[in-house]
Amino acid sequence: MIIQDYVETLGNAATMASRSIACATSEVKDTTLALIAEHLDSDRQFIVLANELDLEEAKNNSLDPAMIERLELGPSQIDQMLEGLHQVIGLTDPIGEENDIGRRPSGIYLKKLRVPLGVVGIIYESRPNVTIDAASLCLKAGNACILRGGSEAINSNRAIGVSIQNALAKSKLPNASIQIVNTPDRRVVSALLSLSSCVDIIIPRGGKSLIEKVIKESSIPIIKHLDGNCHMYIDDSANLEMVIALTVNAKTSRYGVCNALESLLIAKNEAKKILPSLCSEMRKRHVELRGCIETRCLVEGIKAASDADWSLEYLAPILSIKIVADILDAIEHINKYGSGHTDCIITENTDNAKRFVREVDSSSVMVNASTRFADGFEYGLGAEIGISTDKIHVRGPVGLQGLTCQKWVVYGDGTIRK
């Protein structure tokens, strides 16, 4: 019950704070973000020391090296956090934007007004830099936030929390505008997910088991990111040079990102022409290839892809390859095995491009462009809090606007409904 009380206290304080931030001017919000940057900068030493405690603990607990790497918060990561804060300061404030609908036959005058969501709960793992990224985007969009980082980063997050609190104390915004959960107790997550009277939206960021727990337990609406099982389909009329450039960029420029290429589909008629050089380029870059039976007949030494491969987000130097009959077959495969994240067609045929764009049910659909472009910065959102694979509220990269909503505003002069 003490955990429940603690989380309710956070929730009530966040709700109160959200009323103030919702009405704060852009100047007040930007000044607060600048204060947070100043405090993080002057508290560097303290934050790095706290992070060292987490790193030591992680090594003692034999955490996965990739996870330990993500946990690290050295001077360069702190510089990135400061840079991120200044980028958010530079973004246009979406709050207060009015959309005139106009006069209705009844006489009322109708507008839509962009307002914050209210209180955002963010549940994340490892990377302590998320704390600053998420907090700054929430604040700029006029939301209060409650941040629950991973237990493995508790000391780092507590230290960042101290800097944030010192900055908020000097600002015109309430202390509870940004609250960081300061206990690693896992019951906090369940308590937060049931706090629908205070929290307006939950954004989980982390591995599949975290997301699944959140989906299962939350009585609060969620914006979530599941897999990024991204496809490229090489159409009948694809240009070989372009195919190599795009697939190499999409697969090999970074392996651990959600917009990396994971599965290649190739039209039967093109396979013979394209696959040998494509496979050789991938092998030069040490990418393991797993193919369908037709692929393996065309190019020697390719491992067999199992049915499970078609659904996998490898996040590693592995690529699955399937020869398909035609564009129809490709679209069907993508809609069946894909994750609705980002999928691309490489083609010179305009009709096929149109068809692919219309029929592939993914948050980003691309024609002759690398899947790696699916990103808030590349789309001009300035920053992103994640990439939504949901269809409601916001699809694809979630920027400031994804953290807001619109209310209807009705003006009358004593107008009654007949």
Added chain:
Amino acid sequence: MIIQDYVETLGNAATMASRSIACATSEVKDTTLALIAEHLDSDRQFIVLANELDLEEAKNNSLDPAMIERLELGPSQIDQMLEGLHQVIGLTDPIGEENDIGRRPSGIYLKKLRVPLGVVGIIYESRPNVTIDAASLCLKAGNACILRGGSEAINSNRAIGVSIQNALAKSKLPNASIQIVNTPDRRVVSALLSLSSCVDIIIPRGGKSLIEKVIKESSIPIIKHLDGNCHMYIDDSANLEMVIALTVNAKTSRYGVCNALESLLIAKNEAKKILPSLCSEMRKRHVELRGCIETRCLVEGIKAASDADWSLEYLAPILSIKIVADILDAIEHINKYGSGHTDCIITENTDNAKRFVREVDSSSVMVNASTRFADGFEYGLGAEIGISTDKIHVRGPVGLQGLTCQKWVVYGDGTIRK
């Protein structure tokens, strides 16, 4: 397990069908809606007979008379259904609408394209006319839908389902574009709520216990409507005549609707001037008044409002009245006890109007207009599938656009991310 299989079959068929409807032209969708109207019209007698079975069963089970009234499907209700269908045919198709974002520094060209959500699951109670309203809006927005009506309306919904299936068989759209659950077994609801691989969104329509069950069990995103505890705040500078006209319209034009006035707040300075005539107007119309202690001192014979009254959606000729210190006090009360549906300020003071619009956290905020205007038709949406009290995806009346989303479309010419 048979129920589970049945629901999965519906889900898979809906997913397949959704791919076709998503790409159907407006003409094909409108022709299908017209066919449904024709079949409903020619099947009138059959539908009315089926409805009589439900009504008889309802009487045998001693259902609440209000519920029996909602269940009735006579010739005039069928006429309304036909009229609704023709209204939906007349609406502009939102699908395919493109929003150019433009060229990005990387060279990619970016668009947003409006597309359907996919498969919509609707869980509702009583009123069998919802079957047609919901099905027609989903279809026009390019979605497949699975409709699960109340067990008390099972015969009516089955009959409507036969007409719909006969119409779909003559159309260019798949039979599974609209599927009506044909068993009253309550396990269908739970099975549907866990079918996240097939169903993209759940819209519950009905009483509080239904909504709560859906929130608790659903692993699928929801668009929901909770209470409509609507307020009017009479500000310092309100005009008496306008106050009477607006409150009488908002409270008494219909009692059982979610945009009806339920709670009146009045600024201390105005109470003496306004309350006596306002209360007398309400009493003329047999509205029961429940007031705070100050209200009861000013006007005799008013029942005491308990703390619970401030949160109640009466949906009946009852009005709670509270005297508040000022606009700040009013906003705080509304944000604390309100349901985020629709709230109004009656004022001649522009600054107070602005403040109320900004700070009241509701889907519709009104100035000098009746709360009864919160409605899809009045807002120009043409039709609505409900009024969302959620903040994400869509707030307030949900029309065709609320049943769609936008995907990102990226065009390159072999563009890679550097």
